[in-house]
Amino acid sequence: MRGFLAVFKRELLSLFVTPTAWALIVVFLLVSGFHFYALVVHFATNADLSVDHGPVQAFFGESILFYLPLVLLCPGMTMRLFAEERRSGTIETLLTAPVSTSAVVLGKYAAALVTYVAMWAPTILYVVVLRRAGEVDWHVVGTSYLGVVLIGAGYLAIGTLMSAMTSSQLVAIVLSSLVILSLFVMGVGEFIFDEGLAHDLAAHVSVWSQMGELSKGIVDLRRVVFDLTLVVAPLFVTVRAVDAWRWG
Amino acid sequence: MIEVHELSKTYGGSQWAVRDVSFSVARGEVVGFLGPNGAGKSTTLRIVAGFLGATSGRVRVAGHDIVEQPMKARAAMGYMPEAVPLYPELRVEEYLRYRAELKGVARSARRSAVGRAMELARVADHASYPIGHLSKGYRQRVGLADALVASPPILILDEPTAGLDPNQIREVRDLVRELGRDHAVLLSTHILPEVEASCDRAVVIAKGRLVASGKLDELSRLRRARALRVVVDAPSLDAARALLAGLGDVGEVRREGDALTVTWKASVDDTAAAVEPLARALVAAGIGLREVSPVRASLEEVFVELTRGAAAGAPDAEATP
Incomplete structure (x- = not known):
C-alpha cells in the first residue's frame, strides 16, 4: 500500500484549495438547512403522537431532499479523481511513481469519503438544536449517520469507478449520477411491485427503506453487506480499469 | 542501467508505434534518443518508465524487469514526461514534497531532498508559487526537480528543453551533463544540436524503428x-x-x-x-x-541518409508505404 497516504493527502489538499469541495458543501448545507427548517416548522405546528416517528426519522430519509443531494453531490465529489488526472496528463507521473494501483485508488477514494463525512458533520448541529427542544435518542441518531456513511460510501465508490472510465469530468458526473439514480429508482420498485422476485430484489437494494429502518435504530446485516458490496466491487473494478490503461 | 530488448508496441490494429527497438544505457552515460516528431520516442520512453505496457519485448531497469518487478524498477527512475503535467493548484514546494513522499523518500529526509532538487533545477526562488502561475520554463524545471527529488540513479527526460529560452536551454544542458557523470540519463529530442551538446551517444529512431545507434562522432560525420x-x-x-x-x-x-x-x-x-x-x-x-x-546538413537530411542506410543494410519489404 505504498503511496496511499501521499495520494490521500494530495487529493484532500487539491479538493480544498480549489472551490470544488467548498461549493459542494455549501450547496449541501443550504439544502439540508432548509430541509431541517421545514421539518421543524412542520413538527412544531402539527402534533405527531406516534412513538417511533419524529424529526430525526423525517430528516433521515423521508423526503427527496435527503436523497437528492446524495445522488447529485456524491458524483460531484468523485468526478475529478481520475478524469482530471487523465485530462491533464498527471496520471503519467502518478503511475510511474513506485506506488501500487490499489494504493492510488484507495487514497483517492478515502479523500472523497473524508470530504463526504466533512460535508455531513455540520448537520450534527441540527440534532443538538433538537436536543434543546426535546428528547433525542442518540442510538437512533448513531444508526442514522451509519446509514448516511454506508450509502454515501457506495455512491462514492461508483463515482470513483465512473471517473476512471473517462477523461472528461462532465461525462464522469453524468455517468455516475445515472448509475446512482438507476439504483435509487430500482429501490423504489419495492412500492410498485406487489409480490415475487421483482419486489424482493427492489426491497433488497432500496435505499429508501434502508434509511427508514436505520433512522428507527434497526440495523439489518443484510443491508450492511449490500452496502459494503457496493463499495468493494466498484473499487476493485477501478483498480483493474486503471491497470488496463497501461495496456491500451 | 537501462536495457531495452526488441521492444514493440502497437495501439491495436496493424500500425506499429515502435518495432523491435533495442538499446542500452550505462551509468555515467547520457544517451540521446533522437527522431523526428511521431517517430515513437515518447511511446518508447513511456514504456521504459513503466507507464505503458509493451506489446512484446523486455525492459530491464537497474536490473529489474519493468513488468515483473515494477515497484523496484520505477523506484530507480526519475521520469519527466513530455508535456510536464503538474497540478496547477499546488505550490511548487507542496508538489515536490508530495512527489518525494510518493516516491518513498523518508519523512526526515524529505525537506532536504526537496530543497536539493529545487536548487539543482533552479526553482528554489519560486518555491511558494502556485504551479498554475508559473511560466513554461519554470514548469519545465519543476518537472525536472520532480525527476530528481528521490535521487534516482536513472533519469528519463522526454524533451527536457522544449519550450525553454536559449539561456534556460544552456542551463538544462549543463545540468544534464553534470548529472550524466554519475547517473544513467536517457533524453529524447528532435533537435540534433541538442544531442551534440549534451549526449555521449545517440539512438536514432524513425517510424518506430531503430535506424542508427552509436557514438556521437558517427552522427557528426553525417552532419559534416x-x-x-x-x-x-x-x-x-x-x-x-x-x-x-x-x-x-x-x-x-x-x-x-x-x-x-x-x-x-x-x-x-x-x-x-x-x-x-x-x-x-x-x-x-x-x-x-x-x-x-x-x-550543415539539416536533421531531415541526416534522417534521410540514416533511414536509407538502414533500409539498405537490412532489406525490408514493409519499410515505408
Whole structure:
C-alpha cells in the first residue's frame, strides 16, 4: 500500500484549495438547512403522537431532499479523481511513481469519503438544536449517520469507478449520477411491485427503506453487506480499469 | 542501467508505434534518443518508465524487469514526461514534497531532498508559487526537480528543453551533463544540436524503428558540411559564379539570393580543407570575398541518409508505404 497516504493527502489538499469541495458543501448545507427548517416548522405546528416517528426519522430519509443531494453531490465529489488526472496528463507521473494501483485508488477514494463525512458533520448541529427542544435518542441518531456513511460510501465508490472510465469530468458526473439514480429508482420498485422476485430484489437494494429502518435504530446485516458490496466491487473494478490503461 | 530488448508496441490494429527497438544505457552515460516528431520516442520512453505496457519485448531497469518487478524498477527512475503535467493548484514546494513522499523518500529526509532538487533545477526562488502561475520554463524545471527529488540513479527526460529560452536551454544542458557523470540519463529530442551538446551517444529512431545507434562522432560525420555558402560583393556575383564552377572538384554552383552555394561532385569528408583553394582563387581573380561558411546538413537530411542506410543494410519489404 505504498503511496496511499501521499495520494490521500494530495487529493484532500487539491479538493480544498480549489472551490470544488467548498461549493459542494455549501450547496449541501443550504439544502439540508432548509430541509431541517421545514421539518421543524412542520413538527412544531402539527402534533405527531406516534412513538417511533419524529424529526430525526423525517430528516433521515423521508423526503427527496435527503436523497437528492446524495445522488447529485456524491458524483460531484468523485468526478475529478481520475478524469482530471487523465485530462491533464498527471496520471503519467502518478503511475510511474513506485506506488501500487490499489494504493492510488484507495487514497483517492478515502479523500472523497473524508470530504463526504466533512460535508455531513455540520448537520450534527441540527440534532443538538433538537436536543434543546426535546428528547433525542442518540442510538437512533448513531444508526442514522451509519446509514448516511454506508450509502454515501457506495455512491462514492461508483463515482470513483465512473471517473476512471473517462477523461472528461462532465461525462464522469453524468455517468455516475445515472448509475446512482438507476439504483435509487430500482429501490423504489419495492412500492410498485406487489409480490415475487421483482419486489424482493427492489426491497433488497432500496435505499429508501434502508434509511427508514436505520433512522428507527434497526440495523439489518443484510443491508450492511449490500452496502459494503457496493463499495468493494466498484473499487476493485477501478483498480483493474486503471491497470488496463497501461495496456491500451 | 537501462536495457531495452526488441521492444514493440502497437495501439491495436496493424500500425506499429515502435518495432523491435533495442538499446542500452550505462551509468555515467547520457544517451540521446533522437527522431523526428511521431517517430515513437515518447511511446518508447513511456514504456521504459513503466507507464505503458509493451506489446512484446523486455525492459530491464537497474536490473529489474519493468513488468515483473515494477515497484523496484520505477523506484530507480526519475521520469519527466513530455508535456510536464503538474497540478496547477499546488505550490511548487507542496508538489515536490508530495512527489518525494510518493516516491518513498523518508519523512526526515524529505525537506532536504526537496530543497536539493529545487536548487539543482533552479526553482528554489519560486518555491511558494502556485504551479498554475508559473511560466513554461519554470514548469519545465519543476518537472525536472520532480525527476530528481528521490535521487534516482536513472533519469528519463522526454524533451527536457522544449519550450525553454536559449539561456534556460544552456542551463538544462549543463545540468544534464553534470548529472550524466554519475547517473544513467536517457533524453529524447528532435533537435540534433541538442544531442551534440549534451549526449555521449545517440539512438536514432524513425517510424518506430531503430535506424542508427552509436557514438556521437558517427552522427557528426553525417552532419559534416557538404556544401559551402559563399558571399561576394554584388557586382562580381556572376564572375564569381563562373569562376567557382570552373574549379576542379566543384559540381554545382547555385545562386540563392545574394549568396552562392557550392557543392562538390563527390562527397568530401572535410569541406574545411576545400575552403582554402576556393578562397585563394576568388581573391586572385580580384573578387571581393565577404563570407565563406559551411552549410550543415539539416536533421531531415541526416534522417534521410540514416533511414536509407538502414533500409539498405537490412532489406525490408514493409519499410515505408
